[in-house]
Amino acid sequence: AQSVTQPDIHITVSEGASLELRCNYSYGATPYLFWYVQSPGQGLQLLLKYFSGDTLVQGIKGFEAEFKRSQSSFNLRKPSVHWSDAAEYFCAALKYNNNDMRFGAGTRLTVKP
C-alpha cells in the first residue's frame, strides 16, 4: 500500500543547531515528494518539492531536502535552526497522474533557546 512514514513524532533541537527530519515512502514507483510546515492554528505551507533531476532540493526558509532512491527517503535538513522554525512538519507524496496526496503523521519540532 502507498504510504509515507515519518519515524519521529517529536524532535527537540537547540537554536543554532542543525536539523534533519526523516521521511520514508512506500510506492511502486518514485512519487512526487513534498515537505510542508504547519504553524499552530495555521494551514500547511509548502517548503519544497521534488519531481525529478537533482536529488538535493532547495526550499524556502533555508530548508533543503535530499532524495535517496536506494533508501526510499526524502529527509529535510536545515544547517542552523531558528526559534521561529518551531512547528509541525509534514512529508507528503503524490503518485504520478494521481491526485491523492498522502501525508506522513508529522514531526513536531521544538526549538530550545
Place this chain on the structure above:
Amino acid sequence: DAGVIQSPRHEVTEMGQEVTLRCKPISGHDYLFWYRQTMMRGLELLIYFNNNVPIDDSGMPEDRFSAKMPNASFSTLKIQPSEPRDSAVYFCASSLRPNDYGYTFGSGTRLTVV
C-alpha cells in the same frame, strides 16, 4: 492573490446540527481538495474536484458528509447531522496542476461538535 480562503475559522455546534464549511480556491486553480486533520488519523483526503466535478469521494466518512462545488470559485462541505466525532480541523486546498505545483492550503476550519 489572497490564497485559499476558508470560513469560518472556528465553528462550535451542538450534536445533531447541520454544519457548512466554505472554501474559495485560488483563482485559476482547477483542482480543489477537502482534507480533515485529527490527532488520531492525521491528514485525510475527503474529496477532490477537478473543474467543479467531484472526482474521488472515497474518503468521505459517511452519508452525513456531502460536498459541492457549484462554480470555480466556491465549494462547501456539509455535515448533517453533526456528531462529536466529527470534531477536527478541516482544510481546503487548491492546485493548478498537482503534479507540477503541489497544493496550496487554506488556514482551515476548526470544528467542535458538543
